[in-house]
Amino acid sequence: MADYNQDGEQEFQFQQENDGVNNQFFDHGLGNFEKTREREQEELERQIRAEQTQKQVDYHKSSQEMRDKTRTGGNYLPIKTNLKQAYSPFHIFVSGHIESGQINDYDGLCCKYDFVAGTDWQIIDGNRSGVSQHSYKSQQTNRRVVWNYPFELAFSSTNVTGWPQLVLTMTNRDFFGRDQICGYGTVHIPTQPGSHYRYLNVFQPISSSLLSQVFGWFKGKNAEFINPIELLSKNEGREVTRVISTGVIKIQFHVTVKNMDEYGIFPFKA
Amino acid sequence: MADYKPEIYFIGQIVGGSDFPTDLDGLFVEASLKYGENWKLIEKTSTIQTHTSYPDDEGFFVFAHPFDFYFICESVQGWPKLNIKVWRLDQYGKLDNIAYGIINLPNETGSFDLECPTWRPMSGWREESYNYYLGGPPKLVNSDPIVRDLNKRRFLTSMSSGSIHIHCEVLMKGYRDSFISGDQ
Numbered sequence A: 001m002a003d004y005n006q007d008g009e010q011e012f013q014f015q016q017e018n019d020g021v022n023n024q025f026f027d028h029g030l031g032n033f034e035k036t037r038e039r040e041q042e043e044l045e046r047q048i049r050a051e052q053t054q055k056q057v058d059y060h061k062s063s064q065e066m067r068d069k070t071r072t073g074g075n076y077l078p079i080k081t082n083l084k085q086a087y088s089p090f091h092i093f094v095s096g097h098i099e100s101g102q103i104n105d106y107d108g109l110c111c112k113y114d115f116v117a118g119t120d121w122q123i124i125d126g127n128r129s130g131v132s133q134h135s136y137k138s139q140q141t142n143r144r145v146v147w148n149y150p151f152e153l154a155f156s157s158t159n160v161t162g163w164p165q166l167v168l169t170m171t172n173r174d175f176f177g178r179d180q181i182c183g184y185g186t187v188h189i190p191t192q193p194g195s196h197y198r199y200l201n202v203f204q205p206i207s208s209s210l211l212s213q214v215f216g217w218f219k220g221k222n223a224e225f226i227n228p229i230e231l232l233s234k235n236e237g238r239e240v241t242r243v244i245s246t247g248v249i250k251i252q253f254h255v256t257v258k259n260m261d262e263y264g265i266f267p268f269k270a
Numbered sequence B: 001m002a003d004y005k006p007e008i009y010f011i012g013q014i015v016g017g018s019d020f021p022t023d024l025d026g027l028f029v030e031a032s033l034k035y036g037e038n039w040k041l042i043e044k045t046s047t048i049q050t051h052t053s054y055p056d057d058e059g060f061f062v063f064a065h066p067f068d069f070y071f072i073c074e075s076v077q078g079w080p081k082l083n084i085k086v087w088r089l090d091q092y093g094k095l096d097n098i099a100y101g102i103i104n105l106p107n108e109t110g111s112f113d114l115e116c117p118t119w120r121p122m123s124g125w126r127e128e129s130y131n132y133y134l135g136g137p138p139k140l141v142n143s144d145p146i147v148r149d150l151n152k153r154r155f156l157t158s159m160s161s162g163s164i165h166i167h168c169e170v171l172m173k174g175y176r177d178s179f180i181s182g183d184q
Helices: A002-070 A210-219 A228-233 B125-133 B150-155
Strands: A090-103 A109-116 A121-126 A129-131 A145-157 A165-173 A179-188 A194-205 A242-258 B007-018 B026-034 B039-041 B047-049 B052-054 B060-073 B081-089 B095-104 B110-122 B157-173
Touching (some): A090 A194, A109 A145, A165 A228, A165 A242, A179 A228, A179 B007, A179 B060, A194 B060, A228 B060, A242 B060, B007 B026, B026 B060, B052 B060
Parallel strands (some): A242 B052
Antiparallel strands (some): A090 A145, A090 A242, A109 A165, A165 A179, A179 A194, A194 A242, B039 B060, B095 B110, B110 B157
């Protein structure tokens, strides 16, 4: 019994040892197997993730490519390509005419236009300034004065700030043939392409004192700005002047815009 | 999506004012921009002041004051507004703030003729009679009830005044690429 018991114990012990060894062996094997499986799973997951990221990247790329193909704007500017210049300027073609005006008590009116733009703007073609004929009211159209004075310009720029303005200076000719200032006015060129009418309100500076007004009346000269173009195109330094409104002028603009969508701006409503 | 910020240009003119209760006195407008923290105004001062204008026979005051505002916007919140104060210069050289108004700049590309109706605060018979005989309506101490603390408006009584006409043209850059409306 004891032997048997001993044997059994021994066998048991042996079995235990064996089991232990086997367990150790099998544990080892099982662990390796499990680790390889985990590795395979990780690789699979990695592959799946890589595919997904690749898909995302492809999607983004394709959407960006699509956007580039459909249109270019903002920072999608094509840089260093042979087809287009880097930071290519946009162009604005303005034509139109100063149609007519109505200024209260004045007759024999002449208008001088000046186009003023910012530092980044260049005039490619056309006259920056021009002086129209002297025009008198007729018997039939007793109110308005017609000039029908055309202008045509082409601008190019790389920056929107300093959008060009039209500055008008009106003079009239009195009984003695003297010219005197009777109005100033400004208007921006329309930013929307197409044809536009603009009604431009005209004003006239008032003398700073009554004495100079009386002298001016004798001399046949109203008060006038020394540098009207500089003063009217900017919005600084005008606080000190006093003006009175005198009339309205009608101007017709035709605006064409080129390359502005490449710059990132879509002034037209699609 | 886009790695640059949308930019916006407000180009236009304070054209004039009409229906103001003065016939002999000159008016000028002080307009200041109010905008959110995420908006950045480039290069220019945010307050403009026009010349003093005297009316014609129809009571129209010409200002013809051009502006050219250039913003970079990081968020659409706090879209810029023009806070308008109308001042009166009477024949004795006295300056009075006679009207207030605020107007949103347009949030769409295009050209717009805006009209900003204005008002002035009104108080009791003492101030009104002072205004009638001596000139000079009651004034606001600060511009908070116009712009910021809208809950304080209910403590005010007001009288309506004339309106300021503004012509504004808007150009938007990069609004489509940022998927913000307005540039459609």
